[in-house]
Amino acid sequence: MNIATWNVNSVTVRLPHVLRWLIERTPDVVCLQEIKCTDERFPREAFAEIGYHAATHGQRTYNGVAILSRTEARDVVRGFDVSGDDEDDFSDVQARLIAATIEGVRVVNVYVPNGARVGSEKYVYKLRWLERFKTFIETNYGRDENIVVCGDFNIAPDDRDVHNPAAWAGSVLVSEPEREALDELKEWGFTDSFRLHEKQAEYFSWWDYRSGDFRRNAGARIDHVLISDGLISRSVKTWIDVEPRRWERPSDHTPVIAELA
Amino acid sequence: MNIATWNVNSVTVRLPHVLRWLIERTPDVVCLQEIKCTDERFPREAFAEIGYHAATHGQRTYNGVAILSRTEARDVVRGFDVSGDDEDDFSDVQARLIAATIEGVRVVNVYVPNGARVGSEKYVYKLRWLERFKTFIETNYGRDENIVVCGDFNIAPDDRDVHNPAAWAGSVLVSEPEREALDELKEWGFTDSFRLHEKQAEYFSWWDYRSGDFRRNAGARIDHVLISDGLISRSVKTWIDVEPRRWERPSDHTPVIAELA
DNA sequence: GTCGGGAGCG
């Protein structure tokens, strides 16, 4: 079972890329982020034509997540359960989370807030969101379940995961509080499936559009597939498919694929 | 000598179309309207590579005219001579006129104001602009000169030149004051070179993007090549090349080509 | 319907 994650930066604009890639790689599940469209405008027919179901949680202009799957997703959950929240506003104004069960695996697809600059209001929101997400996991799942949490985390786990750690030091994507939040999530019971198989530095899943960052390979590894303990033995490999980033008018992210036996 | 006119609705967006068309038709001169870019941003290198010089009079966002030519244009004039104007503001805030001499022919390229709705402020400006243009011709040229005035006039000369004259009656593009203004220009000493050779109705150079007007051939002939008396005997034919309007992401106008022996 | 531009986001 192959599960992929891809921040497509508009599913409308990237539709030809996503279709082409699905046909070439035939993953079983693909988690999309930044679809940037409402559920009504999601191009589900195009995906249906090549054999993919779609469960979507979109909004206009910003964010939006979706799960594509060869077999239909069950028990789809969109966003946090707002009823339990008190002051904190994690309602569906920002569509950043969708979860569903596919072939016995609970797939949780997240688009973690970017955080803008360290110390900014958006940064604080990012940390609060990660905290709220940990609570979501704790309250909804058990450690014995087969869970895959994947998506755009906007966090580079350690210094191997950014092109120039010295230049990035302390800034958003690598700051200690963000990395700690990710670590806490892992401590609950998740493993970065990419790092199970690859210890080397300089593997990236995102390159800023600006100043030729892709050409210079000035990227970061911020898209992850985390797997629960029960899936570790099934993890064959997790790899980053750089190809789509080379295509015409690409997303700034490229897919990450986790292969589970 | 072939002289063409084409409202391209953004030379930036239409560049591939214009290049393709120049290579296919090899006109000697092309007058472009609505280039919608400043002179600095005009893609002159792309035209130079296929053997065309460019004289431009652009502005950002709106309007903008240019003359492409195989041999270099001489005595380029941009806009009306403002110094002579009193109250009337026909300064270069709206780039609608460029003139130059090519191979002994004075080529005057105009983008006449659209006029919005009859009676509107923009309609009044259109009529004033046409009046000012007649003065420009009178004061700058002699009837013995070889002059070609071409461009987007936003005027359909008579009822043969609109798809549904009854529906259009009295509205902008066909209203009597506009047609009269065009007639007065002709009376100074110009002939509609298209009508020298073709008397039939339903030849159009523009079709609104909306409501499938092109598919229904619901267009108008508002792009013209007017020639001075001395050129009448050299006029072989003037024809409308509908092809580019069929291409992907076309301009709403298509080129008109005047062939001069 | 198809543009360019500006704002907001990343």
Place this chain on the structure above:
DNA sequence: CGCTCCCGAC
């Protein structure tokens, strides 16, 4: 840099 929306123009 690129994507979305809103705006005005035509």
